[in-house]
Amino acid sequence: MFEGTVPLAHYLTLSAVLFVIGIAGVLVRRNVIVVFMSIEIMLNAVNISLIAFDHYLNLSNGQIFSFMVMCVAAAEVSVGLAIIIALHRNKPTVNLDEFNLLKW
């Protein structure tokens, strides 16, 4: 039962499950930091898919692309956390529901 290599479908399923968990985190949680972490989960889930197809097709394009995803994630985290610090300076809370100035 446990012989042979891992089929592509398993990697893609893991990726889909992690992506949906990330979406659930973004939709349900109200803490800004945790919402940010959920976005990281989604980016990582996509990386699994990219590298799984790479492994399946014997290319290195997917690895380059996941490298770029990591670059964008690093940039996004540094700017996003700076925004959170700036927000926290204006209003000492991390509850997303209380930041509604631009909402309507």
Place this chain on the structure above:
Amino acid sequence: MELLIFYPIAGLCVALALGVILNTSPVGSAMCLIGMMLGLAGIFVLQQAHFIAVLQIIIYAGAIMVLFMFVIMLLNLKQTASADWISRDKNLFITILTSALAVGILYKIVDIIFMADLDSPAELPDTFGTVATVGESLFTDFVLPFEVASLLLLAAMIGAVVLAKPKLD
């Protein structure tokens, strides 16, 4: 044999991802996320993408999570109420609707994945996923995106400094 390694790591990753979104304290979430990143590095090793696995540990589990912990400590977040993650009353209907949509999408994705016959990976050469192979591709075919990425990181660095700087008046 590989499956015997895959299932525990995948289960651990999913459990830790759930831990991230269900944890009531942000520090606990961050710890779960670090564990998930390390688990995913294991998955990448299993896919023979060794370079990306090392990058995953250095960039995500190292740099990004340290930044998260730094900000959590800086903001001095109190442990929030235990009902923090439960959805808001006024949006209960929309929450249920969205959850149904997410579950439906997940079901359909898994359905399509298993319908397609994709069970025979190509024979991989020994050089797959090494720093040399990825680097060669990065500096020949993808040299322009690579340079643009450096520009992006510079812009992000300047942006972070400008945003986080207190107003001088």
